[in-house]
Amino acid sequence: MKKAAGIVAAGHPVTARAATEILRAGGNAFDAALAAMFAGCVAEPVLASLGGGGFLTARTAGAKPLLYDFFAQTPHGRPVESELDFYPIVADFGTAQQEFHIGMGSIATPGAIKGAFAIHRDLCRMPLREIIQPACEAARSGVRLNSFQHYIAEIVSPIIQSSPQALQLHASSRKPGAIAELDETVCNPAMADGFEILALEGEDLFYQGEMGRQLTSDCHARGGCLTRTDLESYRVARRSPLTLNYHNSQLFTNPPPAIGGILIAFTLALLEQEKLGRYPVNSADHLGRIGHAMRLTQQLRNDRELGSGPAINIEHEILSSEFIESYREVMRNHKGFSRGTTQISIADSEGNLASMTLSNGEGSGYVLPGCGIMLNNMLGEEDINPHGFNQWPLNRRIASMMSPSLVITPDGDTIAVGSGGSNRIRSAILQVLVNLIDFGMEIEQAVEQPRMHFESDLLNIEAGPSTHAIQALRKEFADIRCWPDKNLFFGGAHSVMRKRNGQLSGSGDSRRGGVCYRV
Known part of the structure; x- marks a missing residue:
């Protein structure tokens, strides 16, 4: 039997096929991740754009993982609020509504293009012009709009x-x-043109050249914040991942200044002594303990105002044994308890692993002329602007919940997992990890299990747990919303696994149209 070249889990067939095409052509997991990144901009334009940013947690075979931070940065200056093009829109999720702000004044300094070139220089072996070809072909021939x-x-x-x-x-x-x-074919040849000219001329075209000058000129004329200084000074950050041992499995995730990784690590640290695997799946004992840990994690975020200021070395304090034990004590006494993102996970036959999460917010509404790139609305995202709109600290990485993660099990198996879903990202990743590690589920079952999320004193639960389990939870949680079906609200944790013996498996999360292709 021919050895598999790799496995890809992503949010759209076009995104995943671009990665598999590159793997078949001899590329590694990181070549494939970039191919998927560009294709995602074509096939998942609400969730991914070169006008946004993201993170990659990368592990080359046998080496320590490394985190690439190419998320958005706040501008160097804050214009007078009355001069900004910045206004609210309401997104209707059917079961809930959420307000976002868009316009030129919502655009933060994007990092996606700089990130793509940094990853290419460090980790890839195929020319970028070949890596982008599947995305360019999809943009020109068109993508059928799926449900x-x-x-x-x-x-x-x-x-x-x-x-x-x-x-x-x-x-x-x-x-x-x-x-x-639905089912119409959407073509964006301008996007293909933009990809090709970037591959030819390099990242400076955007950060110092014609593309960037067009962006900053439009910002100046139409009520935006970005200047040439913002673009020219942007840097990709390479960081050592935040590391946690959970039941002898090693977790590598996004460190501060992002906050998602530390919140996942904190919740897992609370749960480790609970030994969830001894309880039936979806029982009140299982779900209640996760719900209480989620509630304490939300309390920690609020009490410490995580994401509101510098997070230097805060992980050492929060994950210290003394600090964790103080919260575990609360866990032991239950009566004491008073958006647009997409994930790409890839493993190749050589042992390389890539977990990449991308976001454009919801998009600002502004598209860079001639290249089909919609810029982000990160300055209009309430979740990541805790000080309030137009109160952001100057020239600082925006605190993100995105947490592309890698896991090495005691048996030597490796897992790439991450999720889209705004504040639900940490809950989705947490529960996939618990399903894999505590309950020993196969990866598809771990991804597709019903999920829950606690926020603002409300426990949201997907359909699946029994009426008896829900009734038991109502004794501990005053406000519970039971969702009738799986929903994109609960994230999209597209995940892959490489066994120590080389066997590959994975799952594209059905909540966000996910697919998984083996090459």
């Missing part, structure tokens, strides 16, 4: 319809001026 992408386009339709250029990225060929309908 999930159609659903999220409807959710953020006020952003898509905020400008003719934004609408063009989602335009119907049948009805001029309308968003494409």
Whole structure:
């Protein structure tokens, strides 16, 4: 039998196929991750864009993992609020509504392009012009709008319809001026042109050249914050991942200044002594303990105002045995308890592992002319602006919940996992890890298990647990919302695993249209 070249889990068939095409051509996991990144911008335009940012946790075979931080940065200066193009829209999720702010004044300094080139220089072996070809072909020939992408386009339709250029990225060929309908094919040749000129001329075209000058000129003229200084000074950060031992498995995740990784590590540290594997899956004992740990983690985030200021060395304090034990004591006494992102996970036959999470927020509505790149709205995201809008600290990485993670089990198996889903990212990753490590589930079962999320005194639970389990939980949680089905609200934890013997498995999370392809 021919040895598999690799396995890919991602949020769209076009995204995953781009990665598999590169693996078949002899690329490694990181070549494939970049191919998926560019293809995701074409096939998942609400969730991914070169106008946003993200993170990659990378492990080359036998080496220590390394975290690439290419997330968005706040500008060097804060214009007068009355001069900003910055306004609210309402996204309707059906079961809930959420307000976002868009416009030129919502754009933070993007890092995706710089990140792609840094990853390519450090880890890849194929020319970038070859890596981007699957994405370029998809952009020119078109991508059929599937049910999930159609659903999220409807959710953020006020952003898509905020400008003719934004609408063009989602335009119907049948009805001029309308968003494409289900099963329509959407072409974006300008995006392919943009990819190709970037591959030819390099990242300086955006950060110091013509693309960047167009962006900063439009920001100056139309109420934005970005200047040439913001673009020219942007740097990709390479960090040692935050590391935690959980039941003898090693977790490597996103360290501060991002906050998602430390919150996942804190929750797992609370749960380690609970030995969840001794309880039936989806029982009140299982779910209640996770719910209480989530509640304490939310309390920690609020009490310590994580994400509101510098997080230098805070992980050493929060994950210290004394600090954890003080919260475990609360766990032992239950009566004492008073958005747009996508994930790419890849393993190759050589033992390389890539976990990449990308985000454009929901998008600002502004599209860079001639290249199909919608810029982010990170300065308009309430979740990551805890000080309030237009109160952000100057020239600082925006604190993110994104947590692309790697796991090495005691048996030598390796796992790449991450998720989209705003504040639900940490909950999704946490529960996949518990399912894999505590309950010994296969990866597809671990990803597809019902999930829960605690926030703002509300425990959200997907369909699956019994009525008896829910009734028991209501004695501990005053406010519970039971969701009738799986929902994108609970994230999209596309994950892959490489066994020590080389066997590959994976799962694309059905909540976000995920697919998994083996090469």
